[in-house]
Structure formats: structure tokens, C-alpha cells
Amino acid sequence: MGRGLWPTTAIMNSRMPLRILLNGEPRDLDGPLTVSTLLAKLGIDARLVAVEVNRRVIRRAQHEATDVPDGAEVEIVSFVGGGRA
Amino acid sequence: MHDQFSIAGRTFSSRLVVGTGKYPSHTVMQAAHVASGTEMVTVAVRRVDLSRGADSLLNWIDREAIFLLPNTAGCYTAEDAIRTAHLGREAGLSNWVKLEVIGDERTLFPDNEALVVATKALVRDGFVVLPYTNDDPVACRKLEDAGAAAVMPLGAPIGSGLGIQNPNALAIIKEQSRVPVIVDAGVGTASDAAVAMELGADGVLMNTAIAGAADPVSMAAAMKHAVIAGRLAFLSGRIPKKRYASASSPVTGLIAQ
Numbered sequence: 430m431g432r433g434l435w436p437t438t439a440i441m442n443s444r445m446p447l448r449i450l451l452n453g454e455p456r457d458l459d460g461p462l463t464v465s466t467l468l469a470k471l472g473i474d475a476r477l478v479a480v481e482v483n484r485r486v487i488r489r490a491q492h493e494a495t496d497v498p499d500g501a502e503v504e505i506v507s508f509v510g511g512g513r514a
Numbered sequence: 515m516h517d518q519f520s521i522a523g524r525t526f527s528s529r530l531v532v533g534t535g536k537y538p539s540h541t542v543m544q545a546a547h548v549a550s551g552t553e554m555v556t557v558a559v560r561r562v563d564l565s566r567g568a569d570s571l572l573n574w575i576d577r578e579a580i581f582l583l584p585n586t587a588g589c590y591t592a593e594d595a596i597r598t599a600h601l602g603r604e605a606g607l608s609n610w611v612k613l614e615v616i617g618d619e620r621t622l623f624p625d626n627e628a629l630v631v632a633t634k635a636l637v638r639d640g641f642v643v644l645p646y647t648n649d650d651p652v653a654c655r656k657l658e659d660a661g662a663a664a665v666m667p668l669g670a671p672i673g674s675g676l677g678i679q680n681p682n683a684l685a686i687i688k689e690q691s692r693v694p695v696i697v698d699a700g701v702g703t704a705s706d707a708a709v710a711m712e713l714g715a716d717g718v719l720m721n722t723a724i725a726g727a728a729d730p731v732s733m734a735a736a737m738k739h740a741v742i743a744g745r746l747a748f749l750s751g752r753i754p755k756k757r758y759a760s761a762s763s764p765v766t767g768l769i770a771q
Binding site: 451452453471473477478479480481484486487488489504505506507508509510511 | 535537540556562564585597
């Protein structure tokens with residue numbers, strides 16, 4: 430467990446518990462998270478959805494580089510059938 | 515046989531735009547789209563159901579043949595509509611949006627003030643904005659001035675099936691508009707679509723009329739023909755309406771004379 434003995438393992442195992450608001454519902458997850466890793470955890474194909482973090486649309490090209498911090502408000506949307514409200 | 519029309523530089527052969535909501539199944543929806551000959555369908559932007567994964571709607575739409583038009587259905591404020599439009603752009607990788615800002619829950623009539631605000635903001639952000647609005651020439655003019663790429667006046671309340679309630683207003687809107695006019699909402703059956711086209715509309719948008727019909731696929735085909743027929747009739751220059759009869763056969767050479 431000492432950093433000196435197993436440095437790589439220690440870094441790989443370091444987790445931060447996070448609570449985010451996901452599509453309006455609180456969700457506890459192990460961080461750190463990026464938009465990419467969040468979608469992967471949820472089993473969602475990034476090409477089918479759009480993502481907002483704290484009211485900002487995160488373009489697909491930025492998914493890997495965008496962190497999802499503790500307390501973030503995340504919206505994951507896609508297209509559904511609808512002509513109307 | 516039918517002429518094409520353009521919105522924001524994109525050309526369409528079909529003047530019928532169709533929705534994707536309220537179909538009995540995705541299979542029926544897909545067949546109805548094909549039967550309608552549509553080249554553009556509207557889709558709503560909604561939260562993914564996280565217990566089920568991302569919606570598979572896009573698997574049922576041939577994106578080679580059909581252009582996706584995200585809408586802001588369900589939005590009651592300009593801010594929500596703007597947010598939804600941005601999300602729709604990201605999800606669909608097109609900068610078009612069918613803008614709806616609803617002012618009243620029962621009638622689903624638009625909030626025209628908020629529409630103008632949202633249109634200006636979205637045009638500034640590089641969107642091609644197609645706003646749903648009333649059959650009010652003043653509202654349409656304001657939206658056009660705000661930068662809308664087309665205007666979409668209603669025929670009657672959404673889903674009401676009442677047909678074209680205010681034909682005179684639609685004719686006036688078409689006369690004054692410098693952008694395409696697409697009659698959106700209220701169509702119930704084929705003749706309603708034909709009437710809209712006969713008034714000079716560039717296109718018709720409908721959802722419930724097809725999706726809610728007993729046989730959506732056959733109704734979609736009916737609508738396809740109705741839009742073509744109405745457009746041809748408009749281009750052919752109809753006879754005037756007269757109070758009295760005007761005989762079609764010669765009045766001389768009668769055997770009884």
C-alpha cells in the first residue's frame with residue numbers, strides 16, 4: 430500500500446466518491462470522471478447523445494478532456510419521437 | 515412533376531414534413547415516413563432514460579434520405595428553447611432547429627414574444643431557425659425580421675385535426691413573406707393539406723394527422739398525394755368563385771330550339 434512499493438497501483442486505485450445531479454436525479458459515482466468515462470460507466474454511446482455539464486453543452490470532441498466535478502449538474506439527452514410537446 | 519423548394523440553401527423535392535411522435539411503433543413510423551415521401555422529419559430532444567440506455571429512434575430513420583430537424587417541443591421559455599436547440603445541434607450535428615416556445619398548455623399556442631427573443635439569439639449562434647407560430651401576419655413578419663429561415667404558421671391547434679381555420683390569414687402571410695411559409699399544426703386529413711398548398715404555402719408539416727390515423731402508412735401516402743395535388747392546383751391557376759352558374763356547354767345548337 431505504500432507509495433514507494435506500488436506507485437502505479439496506488440494511482441490506478443485512487444478513487445474519489447462523487448455525487449452529481451444526473452438528468453435531474455442525484456447519483457453517486459466513483460471519480461474522477463470525465464464526460465467520456467461517465468458515458469462509458471452508463472453504457473451510453475456518445476454518438477447518440479448530447480451532454481451538458483453545468484448548463485454548458487460539451488461538444489463530442491471535448492468529452493475526453495472535460496471533467497465532471499463533484500456537484501455537477503449533468504444532462505444527457507438524445508432524440509426521441511416527437512412532432513409536438 | 516413537382517417543383518423543388520429551398521430553405522437556407524438546402525433544397526427539398528418533397529413539400530411534406532412529418533413528425534416522429536405518437537406512432538404505434540417504430541416500424542410503423544418508418545413505413546409511414548417512406549410512404550409519405552418526406553425528406554425532413556422533426557424529432558424532440560429529451561433526457562435519455564438511464565435505466566434503458568439511449569433511444570434507438572435514429573436507427574429507424576434513413577438519414578441518407580431524410581434530414582433530421584430537432585425541435586424544442588415542450589419548452590415554455592426562450593431560455594429553455596435556446597438550451598434545447600444547442601443540445602439538439604450537438605446530438606444531431608446540424609444547425610437547424612424547429613423552434614417552439616409554447617405560451618399556453620391547453621391550446622399549445624406559441625408565445626410569440628419569447629419566439630422572437632429565442633430566434634434572434636439562435637440566429638446569432640449560427641442556427642437555421644424555423645419557428646412555429648400563429649396564423650398572424652404580424653407575428654410572422656416579426657419572426658422573419660428576427661432572422662427566421664422560414665415561418666411556420668399554424669392551421670389550427672396542434673393535434674386538433676381541425677384543418678385550416680384561417681385561410682385568409684395564411685394567404686396574406688404567404689403574400690408578404692420573403693422566406694418560405696410552411697403550414698404547421700392542425701391538419702387532420704388529406705384535404706386540409708391540399709387546402710394549405712392551394713393557398714400558396716411552400717410546404718406542410720404534420721404529425722398527429724398521420725401518426726394518429728387508424729392506418730398511418732396509408733394516411734401518409736394520402737398526404738403525399740394531397741400535398742402534390744394542392745401544389746399543382748396552386749400553380750395551375752384556379753377558376754374564380756362565382757355566385758351564379760356559368761354554363762359549360764354551348765347555348766346554341768340545342769335540339770329543343
